[in-house]
Amino acid sequence: MFRIKKLDIFITKQFGLLFVGTFFICQFVLMMQFLWRYVDELIGKGLSLDILGQLFWYMGLMLIPQAFPLAILLSSLIAFGNLGESSELTAIKAAGISLMQTFRPLVVIVMIIAGISFYFQDIVAPFANQSFYRLLISVKQKSPEVEIPEGIFYDGIPGSNIYVQKKDLSTGMLYGVMIYRQSGSYEDQAIILADSGMMQTTAEKKHLLLTLYSGEWFENMRSQDLGQQAAVPYRRETFSNKRILLDFDSGFNLADMADIAGDARAKSLEKIVHDLDSIKEFNDSVGHAFYNEAQRYLFRHPQINKNDSLKAVREVAKGRVVYDSVFAKLSNREKSGALTMAMNSVQSTLTDLEFKGEYAKALHKRTRTHQIEAINKFTLALSCVIFFFIGAPLGAIIRKGGLGVPVIISVLVFIVYFIFENSGMKMARDDQWTVWFGKLISTAVLTPVAVFFTYKANNDSVVFNIDLYKDFFRRLLGLRTKRNIYRKEVIIEDPKYDVDVDLLLNVCDGIKAYSDSHKLLRWPNPIKVFFHAGDDNEIELINNAMETAIEDLSYTTDKLILTELNNYPIINPNAHTRPFRRKWLNIISGLVLPLGIFFYIRMIRYRLRLYRDLRHVFQVSERIIPRATELSAEQKGIIDII
Numbered sequence: 347m348f349r350i351k352k353l354d355i356f357i358t359k360q361f362g363l364l365f366v367g368t369f370f371i372c373q374f375v376l377m378m379q380f381l382w383r384y385v386d387e388l389i390g391k392g393l394s395l396d397i398l399g400q401l402f403w404y405m406g407l408m409l410i411p412q413a414f415p416l417a418i419l420l421s422s423l424i425a426f427g428n429l430g431e432s433s434e435l436t437a438i439k440a441a442g443i444s445l446m447q448t449f450r451p452l453v454v455i456v457m458i459i460a461g462i463s464f465y466f467q468d469i470v471a472p473f474a475n476q477s478f479y480r481l482l483i484s485v486k487q488k489s490p491e492v493e494i495p496e497g498i499f500y501d502g503i504p505g506s507n508i509y510v511q512k513k514d515l516s517t518g519m520l521y522g523v524m525i526y527r528q529s530g531s532y533e534d535q536a537i538i539l540a541d542s543g544m545m546q547t548t549a550e551k552k553h554l555l556l557t558l559y560s561g562e563w564f565e566n567m568r569s570q571d572l573g574q575q576a577a578v579p580y581r582r583e584t585f586s587n588k589r590i591l592l593d594f595d596s597g598f599n600l601a602d603m604a605d606i607a608g609d610a611r612a613k614s615l616e617k618i619v620h621d622l623d624s625i626k627e628f629n630d631s632v633g634h635a636f637y638n639e640a641q642r643y644l645f646r647h648p649q650i651n652k653n654d655s656l657k658a659v660r661e662v663a664k665g666r667v668v669y670d671s672v673f674a675k676l677s678n679r680e681k682s683g684a685l686t687m688a689m690n691s692v693q694s695t696l697t698d699l700e701f702k703g704e705y706a707k708a709l710h711k712r713t714r715t716h717q718i719e720a721i722n723k724f725t726l727a728l729s730c731v732i733f734f735f736i737g738a739p740l741g742a743i744i745r746k747g748g749l750g751v752p753v754i755i756s757v758l759v760f761i762v763y764f765i766f767e768n769s770g771m772k773m774a775r776d777d778q779w780t781v782w783f784g785k786l787i788s789t790a791v792l793t794p795v796a797v798f799f800t801y802k803a804n805n806d807s808v809v810f811n812i813d814l815y816k817d818f819f820r821r822l823l824g825l826r827t828k829r830n831i832y833r834k835e836v837i838i839e840d841p842k843y844d845v846d847v848d849l850l851l852n853v854c855d856g857i858k859a860y861s862d863s864h865k866l867l868r869w870p871n872p873i874k875v876f877f878h879a880g881d882d883n884e885i886e887l888i889n890n891a892m893e894t895a896i897e898d899l900s901y902t903t904d905k906l907i908l909t910e911l912n913n914y915p916i917i918n919p920n921a922h923t924r925p926f927r928r929k930w931l932n933i934i935s936g937l938v939l940p941l942g943i944f945f946y947i948r949m950i951r952y953r954l955r956l957y958r959d960l961r962h963v964f965q966v967s968e969r970i971i972p973r974a975t976e977l978s979a980e981q982k983g984i985i986d987i988i
Contacts, residue, residue, distance in 0.1 A: 368416075407470055426737075453734070739796075
């Protein structure tokens with residue numbers, strides 16, 4: 347029976363508070379990013395606060411399902427990072443509670459959030475999407491408020507271009523006014539000049555009342571107005587005070603819902619499934635109609651059918667040229683006309699086929715968009731669970747709380763998800779990939795990542811230990827570290843110099859004997875390298891004796907010996923004998939030709955390095971032995987005196 351424990355309440359509080367905060371942060375970021383796409387349509391439209399409030403409200407409802415996964419990822423990372431950084435996660439594990447048991451209450455919460463996300467996408471988001479884009483289309487159709495600039499022509503009023511030389515902002519007067527009006531054709535236009543004027547909006551906000559002072563009106567006169575024998579080409583009027591009414595709808599009118607209701611984003615899952623059958627049936631009927639029309643067009647001649655065309659093709663293939671006797675009897679002019687008619691017919695047919703192809707492509711795209719939107723309702727809800735099993739294990743592994751490292755990792759994970767999700771959706775929408783593959787590629791990529799991190803965190807595996815990766819690549823590339831031996835602050839027992847001298851003498855003798863019996867400068871036998879390689883016991887004995895002497899001499903206070911000890915190389919006693927410790931890996935690398943060549947060349951390099959190392963060890967030992975002998979004699983003299 348499931349019981350709520352104190353640990354479950356504690357973990358839930360840690361996650362819940364962070365989730366609420368990160369959700370509003372993610373929602374704000376997504377809304378700003380979404381708003382930035384439409385900022386040009388909103389600025390300068392004179393929208394009231396209630397219209398802007400509705401836009402932001404519907405925008406927020408649309409983006410809630412997208413904010414859920416990112417908020418879960420960030421909050422789980424921070425929550426378990428805080429627990430790991432404060433050693434609370436270590437205490438939980440020490441009490442015998444596994445990491446999966448710690449995840450248990452949050453898994454239930456995340457599943458509930460995923461259900462809420464699906465509900466929003468299926469019920470709330472279609473209505474919000476429909477309402478938002480209806481408002482957005484209405485905003486785009488709304489005429490902007492009249493803000494006539496100085497010194498340039500303003501074309502924001504339909505059918506008119508207005509130029510103002512100077513404006514008085516305190517009184518609203520316009521000076522040096524020039525208006526170009528064109529209500530019909532090129533002949534039906536007017537030019538109005540005025541010293542000053544004032545512009546006002548009518549009460550119903552459907553027109554602009556323009557009052558002009560001390561000006562002239564020039565207007566072209568159309569011939570049908572004055573008769574064919576008219577001698578006056580235009581009309582000129584001088585006025586001291588004139589009022590002009592301009593059409594200008596500055597009100598806000600909602601757009602029609604018909605164009606928006608057919609969008610897949612404005613439909614629930616049940617509606618999408620229902621409409622897909624109708625859409626597919628309509629597409630099939632259009633395809634059959636196009637096919638039958640093409641059949642009738644290509645084989646419409648009563649005496650020519652498909653078999654006759656195939657027969658003519660076979661005759662041409664056999665070398666029997668078929669001529670059209672009717673065409674041969676025509677004159678050159680008639681032949682040219684016939685060819686022109688044929689080319690026009692072919693061009694018309696190609697244009698018609700291209701148009702039908704684009705229409706069929708648009709119909710098929712509508713089917714794919716409905717399928718994409720139906721799958722998206724499930725994948726976006728599933729991403730909440732996937733992001734939790736990425737964020738929570740990563741927080742337990744990294745053990746870094748706060749907003750530093752978790753935010754960076756969350757952004758990187760979300761960027762990877764965003765790239766795969768949008769690329770897959772675009773490729774599926776453009777019919778480059780199948781719909782299922784395009785929509786599930788992000789889920790298919792992130793699910794193994796979530797399983798891997800959960801497994802590693804549950805088994806306390808070290809994933810982000812930089813030293814571990816450095817050591818791996820160092821061994822792969824054959825790089826070595828240098829010795830760092832410093833003088834000890836506290837020395838309990840002095841080195842046994844006489845024993846160390848004997849060890850170094852044995853090392854030198856062993857190096858001479860090894861050099862005489864092993865020719866390191868020769869190429870190794872490939873069979874022995876990959877199939878019969880074993881440990882080099884002689885080098886192991888030499889290396890053990892050298893390391894024992896170095897360890898004992900590191901407690902000395904003599905500067906010369908300490909300096910020379912750092913000159914000893916770090917020797918891998920078996921790197922020159924085989925690529926790997928395991929025999930089956932050596933056999934596989936030897937059988938695979940590119941790998942075998944790489945590791946064989948690598949083996950030659952290790953043999954050359956061992957040859958140089960042995961010479962270097964011999965030279966360093968020769969410099970240390972005399973000084974160690976002197977210190978050994980001094981040490982014995984002190985002991986004898988004592």
